[in-house]
Amino acid sequence: MTPLPDLPQNVVLLDLLREQGIPQERGDMVYEGWELHTHPDLLDRLEDLAPHWPVLPTFGIPVLAVEGIAAVAALGMSTLLVRLPEAPPELLEAAAPRPPLTDADHDWYAVCPWQSKLPSAQSKRLLSTLVQHALSYAARLSQDDSIDGQGRPVQPPRRRSGKAKGRRPSRD
Numbered sequence: 663m664t665p666l667p668d669l670p671q672n673v674v675l676l677d678l679l680r681e682q683g684i685p686q687e688r689g690d691m692v693y694e695g696w697e698l699h700t701h702p703d704l705l706d707r708l709e710d711l712a713p714h715w716p717v718l719p720t721f722g723i724p725v726l727a728v729e730g731i732a733a734v735a736a737l738g739m740s741t742l743l744v745r746l747p748e749a750p751p752e753l754l755e756a757a758a759p760r761p762p763l764t765d766a767d768h769d770w771y772a773v774c775p776w777q778s779k780l781p782s783a784q785s786k787r788l789l790s791t792l793v794q795h796a797l798s799y800a801a802r803l804s805q806d807d808s809i810d811g812q813g814r815p816v817q818p819p820r821r822r823s824g825k826a827k828g829r830r831p832s833r834d
Contacts, residue, residue, distance in 0.1 A: 666720045667730040671803050675732050675743075675770070678763050679721040700724055701739040707775050708736045711786070711793045726797060733800035734793055742775040742789070744796040745803075754788060755779060769799075 666672060700708075705724050709717060712734070717724045726734040735743040741757040743764070744750065750771050757772040764770050773792065777785035 665718045666725055666727055666732055669730055671731045671800075674763050674768060675725075675735065676720070678760065679723050679725075679735070682721070700736045704736045704739055704742075704775055708734070708742070711775075711790045712797070715797070726793070728797050728800040729804035731800040731804045733796040736775065740774055740776065742773050743770050744773060744792055745770050745799055746792075746796055747799055750792055751788070753780075754792065 666676065668676060700723055705717075708724055708726070712726055715726055718727055719725075720732075720735070724736050725732050733745050737743065737760065741760065743760060746769060750756075750773055755774040755777055757774045759765075759772050760770075762768065764772050773789070775789065777789065780788070
């Protein structure tokens with residue numbers, strides 16, 4: 663089981679992670695009952711970028727979430743998935759996309775967690791800020807019922823105006 667709830671905002675991520683998840687009881691690469699699909703160095707990096715933030719093991723992938731809404735996931739050795747309302751700064755090196763999660767109609771972006779073209783301190787600062795933005799965005803998604811699971815505005819239900827049809831006038 664995963665501690666990340668099966669909410670509409672998490673469906674696409676959970677489908678992707680569930681598809682690659684392999685239950686595993688024993689071995690070197692076991693992560694809360696699942697085969698670890700994240701390099702231990704990347705797990706350390708994620709914890710370093712969001713210190714004191716709980717990491718949720720989700721089908722063998724470490725995930726950061728706010729009020730049950732996924733914000734960041736670490737995959738493999740070189741992919742940090744961040745949920746944002748807009749693309750990350752161009753200064754940050756992108757990682758290989760993870761369709762369908764990173765398709766244009768979703769709010770997930772793949773970035774390189776190591777940023778080898780930037781000095782180490784600058785890389786950590788920028789990525790930490792990006793992770794904080796993703797956590798803030800997930801918090802907004804959890805509280806804002808005018809935004810759907812992909813961060814798009816939800817149309818309010820139409821209100822009827824005028825007399826209600828099908829009602830008879832009273833005799834009084």
